[in-house]
Amino acid sequence: MAELKPEMYDAQSHGLFLHLSHTNRHLGMIEALRGAQGMIGTATN
Numbered sequence: 001m002a003e004l005k006p007e008m009y010d011a012q013s014h015g016l017f018l019h020l021s022h023t024n025r026h027l028g029m030i031e032a033l034r035g036a037q038g039m040i041g042t043a044t045n
Contacts, residue, residue, distance in 0.1 A: 031041045 034041045
């Protein structure tokens with residue numbers, strides 16, 4: 001396993017942020033598709 005160095009924290013945090021924001025885009029699209037089909041989404045419960 002790679003050694004964690006303080007100068008790597010920013011790059012790792014940035015990578016985590018990009019991953020989470022990408023995941024949120026997928027979840028938002030799923031909600032939109034459910035709404036387009038007339039289904040109840042989690043935001044409308």
